[in-house]
Amino acid sequence: MADSATKIRVVERSAVSPPPRTVAATTLPLTFLDIPWLPFSPDQTLFFFNLPTSTHNFMQAILPNLKHSLSLTLRHFFPLAGSLATPPRPAVPRLEYAADDSILLTIAEAVSGDRFKNSTGYHPRMARDFHKLVPLLQCSSKFGWKHESVLAIQITVFPHQGICMGFTLRHVVADGRTFNNFLKTWAAASSSSSSSSSSSPSSSVVAASHERSLIKDPNGLEEILLKEYWNNTQIPRKDSVQPSLSIFHQDMTRATFVVGPKEMEEIKKWILTRSEQLFGSTQLLLSPYVITCAFVWVCWMKTHWPKWEHDDQDDPKQSTHYFGFIAGGINRLNYSVPSTYSGNYVGFGRSEARRDDLMGENGVLHAAKAIGNTIKRLNSDLLGGAEKWISEWEEMRGSELHVTMTGSPKMDLYGLDFGWGRPVKIEEVSIDETRSMSLCESREVAGGIEIGVCFAKPKLKLFRALFDNGLGPV
Template identity: 60%
Template sequence: MTPSTKITVVERCQISPPPRSVPAPATLPLTFFDIPWLLFSPSQPLFFYDFPAATTATHFTQTLLPNLKLTLSLTLKHFFPLAGKLVTPPSPLFSDPHLLYTEDDSILLTIAEAAEGVDFKNLAGDHRKMARDFHSLVPVLRSGVLAVQITVFPESGICMGFTLRHVAADWRTFDNFLKAWASLSKNGEILEVAFNDRSVIKDPSGLTSSFLKEWWQIKGTQKQESIEANCRPTYDMIRATFVLGPKEMEKIKKWILTQSEMLFGSAQLLLSPYVIACAFLWVCWMKTHWCTNEDYDDQNVHYFGFIAGGLTRLRYTVPSNYVGNCVRFGRASATRNELLGENGIVYAAKAIEDTINKLNEDMLGGAKNWISEWELLRESELHVAVTGSPKLDLYGLDFGWGRPVKFEEVSIDTTGAISLCESGEVIGGIEIGVALPRSKMDDFSILFNKGLIQYSVGNDLFYCE
């Protein structure tokens, strides 16, 4: 479907680290944390900035773009893997997949201008919007692992869009890169130099070779293309943003703890804001998709997928400025009967917290099954996953023209995931990005708001009849 937000490309340029600033060629092996991301489609984050001073794209290219180009180049000196490319040989007889940076490599930076009449404030709002309106704001990733597009909305604002293959970097690394670029652009300095030594990741159990073997098998059966696409139709997809504030989460927490004591005894759940938000979303998603489905088995197991950081969970030290992946997959499970019942959110919260506790005890427990479990999870309709993290402070990304007024993760249109980040307006709140067909969005919105009412007044409005 043709994107409905019309843009005109004004300039395309290739941005590399400064000449001879990085020893090249540089080959970076994939660690066992990186390899599972070979199976995933790229992230597509957008940052909207209210910036009326950007009168036209021509004005932007003359006044602001030179500094952005220079500071992007200087930032890539430290994050040079993001300027490289992913090499995937045709067979293991040649070599294993790896990241390669040469002096000829670069990031494609595209400057575009939105057509007259395109409503910036509409795109940057929390209300419902057509998903396809955002697609033209996402840069095309023709090669490499990262592409950037800056779209100017004359006399309104700026949208900075990215396409990132996470095989090169997790969200922590990408956030470090963005903050470094923003700091250089605004203040002329990078606060923390990146750490690019992949040998810091230890692999005593041989997970790397095991994962590579599985990946070659998937690639050999020609499932890779379909896995990477991982598409669902987007022609009628609606996007909307929901916010859970601290007050709402505290009411949900008290309700869960009260019911939990009756169901599970005196063992207390700790219930971080992340667990509360995920449990609430899981139940909303379940009731949206399964309340009206009469043809089901109450004992079917449903899964909730999320990403768990490894820096604080590994039994050795990995620097916080490490460039690469240091996250693992978490998968909570509960039966349909539990999740759709009156105490669904209690079972959801316990399942998620139990999974997190297991990861805290042993970050790499069951790691040998990561790829097989996630391939099974993503091919099943009985799951939902969240992407992103409320801990990254994405709304603190200031290039010199203020904080973003809106964050959107476009990839959820096709992956079916739910995006999470910190709220840009509610201190301590969590912002939730959802993309659903129109009819499902109607149901989800009603259930989300009905659930908030339930936990405020303590009745069973949220029960799936």
């Protein structure tokens, strides 16, 4: 692993708002699909682009268009420039946008030499360096109300090499689909010739719907989940606005792994040769997502318990493990919501398996069955058990027994293009704090899936050995 010594200096900080007098002051209530995100720390994502320019040229020739197109885009995605307003308990948090609200845009320069190539690799790299590339959210208090910004952006220039666009996002304002719509709209406006020469919105900007009445709540989940949220705020947790550079990840290393269609097919065939013997005629759901998640779940398990013994299998708390993930709601609810809806429209999935099953020779098979069954249940009843979403995920988050998966291979994140080509690498920094794994479509392998992990060096070495050896030791 190459020695890491990334250093940056801040060049400029500026506030970017929607165009003047285009958005009125607005208050948006949180739906029952937003509320479960309140306890979560921010999502922190990095997009690296090959753009061999000097810092001076970037500031003079590129940045003005980026700011202008961002402003035009925020006219339609204005909640991202607003704040999450949290009142004293037990009142209801809400999203607020005032006429002078804005997104903090930080421009920085990497001053430590040739670090861009190292940062965009798949090999092990020091996790702490990536935290220098994501911005912090702002927080203020007034009259007992806490106001937290929901999005901040940092663009770091690696002179004559490339740039990194870093985003810190509170998911309470937008799910991955909504944020992806925002990014694609900004990128289209930026790359459009009209966006830099006109003060009117570019034709490439797609309007977003913020109509919260589109979300139906016949079972009163909003009240139930809000009560769950306030009950769980009594549990100590990490600062939701400014994750700290804790001892946990001072010596942590990040790496990216890829599961391609060939490997997926091999795993699927391996599962099918054993499934009838274990589960009879049960039909397993073996999508690329299920296969990939099952495989890396078992690799993750064996990384954390390499010397596991069966002496705890009678203790259900010790022998039961969960795999958490997010399920999109667009095609899973019994009513339609437009694809332009801006907010959260996802559910929470939690798969369960015993440790002795996951660690045994048929671990991937048990993992695939557990994940597939959870997806089947979500397909038929996305909101089944929704009243326990917050308490169940609080049990998983930060626990060494359980793991969560962030991201989706359906987002086409590598299709993002601001006019200088698609990203060369995407990194999900927030997994360092949450002990999660990240997932997105592969840039280099058609139909493949990238998995991002962050472990201490010895564990990363073991995970790599398990991953590379495939179904041998797993």
